[in-house]
Amino acid sequence: MFVKVCGLSTPESVREAVDAGADAVGFVLTASPREVNPDQVRVLLPLVPSSVKAVGVFRHESAADAVEIARAAGLDWVQLHGHRTAEDVTTVHDAGMRLIRAVTMGAGQDEFADLGEEVFLVDAAVPGSGEAWDYASVQEKGLDGRKWLLAGGLEPGNVAFAATAAGAWGVDVSSGVEASRGVKDLAKIRAFVEAAKA
Numbered sequence: 345m346f347v348k349v350c351g352l353s354t355p356e357s358v359r360e361a362v363d364a365g366a367d368a369v370g371f372v373l374t375a376s377p378r379e380v381n382p383d384q385v386r387v388l389l390p391l392v393p394s395s396v397k398a399v400g401v402f403r404h405e406s407a408a409d410a411v412e413i414a415r416a417a418g419l420d421w422v423q424l425h426g427h428r429t430a431e432d433v434t435t436v437h438d439a440g441m442r443l444i445r446a447v448t449m450g451a452g453q454d455e456f457a458d459l460g461e462e463v464f465l466v467d468a469a470v471p472g473s474g475e476a477w478d479y480a481s482v483q484e485k486g487l488d489g490r491k492w493l494l495a496g497g498l499e500p501g502n503v504a505f506a507a508t509a510a511g512a513w514g515v516d517v518s519s520g521v522e523a524s525r526g527v528k529d530l531a532k533i534r535a536f537v538e539a540a541k542a
């Protein structure tokens with residue numbers, strides 16, 4: 345199970361996620377209680393080994409702006425929330441970056457089909473809100489065999505059940521490993537990664 349821990353902003357939380365065995369870490373470079381700026385990411389990046397993907401997360405920014413900000417932060421993966429077009433995908437790829445596209449369950453079947461071979465993420469309606477949803481309902485989208493991450497309201501206690509119910513290839517968490525909004529809890533990060541990998 346691929347595990348991404350998102351919304352990291354301190355050396356301690358990055359170290360804990362990496363040490364616990366996370367496959368990817370996320371830095372929120374958009375308006376959020378977890379927002380960090382490119383300079384902060386550059387300070388944290390040396391703590392992330394090359395085997396772990398470091399992802400810049402964006403919501404309202406254009407793809408071109410996201411690429412520019414990610415580059416300033418030293419990142420080569422971007423995660424784009426919100427409605428995106430084929431041109432956005434091209435913009436990211438032409439910049440030599442990898443893309444995680446975030447969609448919600450409300451997205452139409454054609455939007456899921458459009459995601460092609462891309463790694464993508466199926467999230468709650470409001471990203472980073474900690475809202476759980478009916479994870480099993482994603483099975484109706486026919487995502488078997490595709491590389492996609494389940495997100496939204498996951499926590500150490502529900503991740504194994506949710507990932508199985510959804511048939512997910514990987515999972516992504518932020519709120520469920522926090523002591524309070526925007527403040528990561530190191531023990532929860534470890535418990536989450538261990539539960540997801542078990």
Ligand SMILES: O=C(O)c1ccccc1NCC(=O)[C@H](O)[C@H](O)COP(=O)(O)O
Binds near residue numbers: 403471
């Ligand atoms: O974390 C945020 O505040 C955020 C803001 C804007 C766009 C994306 C954001 N976060 C994305 C994520 O952390 C994950 O993809 C996912 O939504 C985590 O959800 P949850 O575990 O329910 O917090």
